[in-house]
Amino acid sequence: MGRNIVTGEESAEICFICSGYIPNNETPGAYPGALSRWDNTTEICSLCGSAEAMAPLVSEQARDLMTEGLQTQQRELWIEGIRLWLPEQYEMNKQMSESLKTLKALEAKEGVSSE
Numbered sequence: 001m002g003r004n005i006v007t008g009e010e011s012a013e014i015c016f017i018c019s020g021y022i023p024n025n026e027t028p029g030a031y032p033g034a035l036s037r038w039d040n041t042t043e044i045c046s047l048c049g050s051a052e053a054m055a056p057l058v059s060e061q062a063r064d065l066m067t068e069g070l071q072t073q074q075r076e077l078w079i080e081g082i083r084l085w086l087p088e089q090y091e092m093n094k095q096m097s098e099s100l101k102t103l104k105a106l107e108a109k110e111g112v113s114s115e
């Protein structure tokens, strides 16, 4: 014990896309975030990392905004594009972790009953 995250909230970096902590709001500064494809050097939170990768694939509108933002070096457009998809990504991640939990619970249950 006693090895809590001392980096704490004030030194944890902020994601420029969602203004949340990196890598996430639950454990600020616990580990590095994802590298943004905006410049390949700026860290963003884990969620936005996934959203950044998914948005251009699933949303034409997001892709257009992100492409234009990159081409014209307008970070606001890049952010706007990702934010279009961000709530969906959040739901996806949530469902994913819930499914994993359910799966683990099922596996645990089967393990017990098969004994």
Ligand SMILES: [Zn+2]
Residues within 6 Å of the ligand: 015, 016, 017, 018, 019, 020, 044, 045, 046, 047, 048, 049
């Ligand atoms: Zn973020």
